Amino acid sequence: MYNEKLRSQKRLIVSADGTDTLFSEEFAEPYHSTKDGALHESLEKHVKPALSIKKEFSSLTILDICFGLGYNTFSTLYYIKKHNLKVKIHILSPEFDRELIESLKDFNYPKEFEIIKDIIYEVSRNFYYKDEQFEIEILLGDARVKVPMIKEKIDIIYQDAFSPKKNPLLWTREFFGDIALISKKDVLLTTYSIASATRLGLYENGFYIFLYYGDKTRCSTVASLKKISNLEYIDMELKKVRNPTAKSLRDINFIKNN
Numbered sequence: 606m607y608n609e610k611l612r613s614q615k616r617l618i619v620s621a622d623g624t625d626t627l628f629s630e631e632f633a634e635p636y637h638s639t640k641d642g643a644l645h646e647s648l649e650k651h652v653k654p655a656l657s658i659k660k661e662f663s664s665l666t667i668l669d670i671c672f673g674l675g676y677n678t679f680s681t682l683y684y685i686k687k688h689n690l691k692v693k694i695h696i697l698s699p700e701f702d703r704e705l706i707e708s709l710k711d712f713n714y715p716k717e718f719e720i721i722k723d724i725i726y727e728v729s730r731n732f733y734y735k736d737e738q739f740e741i742e743i744l745l746g747d748a749r750v751k752v753p754m755i756k757e758k759i760d761i762i763y764q765d766a767f768s769p770k771k772n773p774l775l776w777t778r779e780f781f782g783d784i785a786l787i788s789k790k791d792v793l794l795t796t797y798s799i800a801s802a803t804r805l806g807l808y809e810n811g812f813y814i815f816l817y818y819g820d821k822t823r824c825s826t827v828a829s830l831k832k833i834s835n836l837e838y839i840d841m842e843l844k845k846v847r848n849p850t851a852k853s854l855r856d857i858n859f860i861k862n863n
């Protein structure tokens with residue numbers, strides 16, 4: 606399933622919004638949508654939907670799956686600082702590529718991240734950062750092991766693993782079950798994946814599914830254990846009738862090949 610020998614092999618790509626991302630040889634995929642742009646995708650598919658729906662909260666615990674180049678975590682901090690929001694943020698983020706995190710202090714991030722460059726440096730050095738408003742914890746290791754160990758109850762999940770085809774164990778019904786167990790009842794999950802298998806895996810764990818339209822991006826998925834007004838609701842029972850062969854991904858289909 607994973608190929609550690611290829612893990613260090615990555616090449617730089619400049620994405621459509623002019624921000625840098627990487628291409629992973631291990632997963633044969635870029636870390637971000639090159640068409641949407643790394644920063645733009647992070648803001649439009651994760652940060653803006655999550656923080657606008659949760660704008661009344663004074664503190665939020667976020668599960669960022671997985672850390673990668675940290676765009677989702679760093680865009681969250683950038684957005685909060687830019688809009689002078691007072692919310693306290695605790696981010697937990699699994700990542701099994703230690704070398705990648707260690708290299709981030711030298712990564713060419715967009716100018717928007719200039720105001721958080723000291724935070725980026727510290728995360729890259731210590732896998733941890735804390736001040737009065739922000740706490741960032743990288744959970745080094747396999748997300749399938751780390752997520753069930755989380756004790757905090759989660760308000761927001763950025764589900765941003767490589768695609769279900771390339772990284773299936775982070776999109777299975779069982780993994781979404783682990784996520785549901787550590788989630789608050791009004792948790793909000795954001796993901797770029799609009800695949801039926803992804804939506805079914807979430808739905809089978811009690812999530813309601815919604816369509817989200819970011820600015821100048823393809824649509825994405827928002828899910829919650831509670832119904833959300835003002836978002837386009839997707840009737841999964843109707844989807845099942847219309848697409849009776851669609852199935853959620855299951856661990857058993859992938860773990861045996863490990």
Ligand SMILES: C[S@@+](CC[C@H](N)C(=O)[O-])C[C@H]1O[C@@H](n2cnc3c(N)ncnc32)[C@H](O)[C@@H]1O
Pocket residue numbers: 635636637647670671672673674675676677678699700701702705746747748749765766767772775
């Ligand atoms: C698409 S990238 C994440 C991009 C990131 N959210 C960002 O904004 O830069 C996926 C990341 O998941 C990590 N990953 C894949 N499978 C994993 C697993 N089972 N446990 C921990 N990390 C994993 C990869 O090393 C990679 O860094």
